[in-house]
Amino acid sequence: MLSNWHWQKTAGGVSKKMSQLENSEEIDEETLKIVAEKLGVTPEFIKNFNDEKNYLLYSKSQYF
Numbered sequence: 001m002l003s004n005w006h007w008q009k010t011a012g013g014v015s016k017k018m019s020q021l022e023n024s025e026e027i028d029e030e031t032l033k034i035v036a037e038k039l040g041v042t043p044e045f046i047k048n049f050n051d052e053k054n055y056l057l058y059s060k061s062q063y064f
Contacts, residue, residue, distance in 0.1 A: 021027060021035070029043070036043045 021031070027035070032043045032046060036046055039046075
């Protein structure tokens, strides 16, 4: 999950809507497309995002 700061910064600071999105189990396809576009990624990237996997990749890259 992305931080509140990142959501607000990239989505124009609409904190109430962002809070609802963060707390929802699922996001409809149209909203997902909008969020992905604002973040500069594809909807598939968001769907496949894994905090643990990305953290491990980032942690390992710090040593090289």
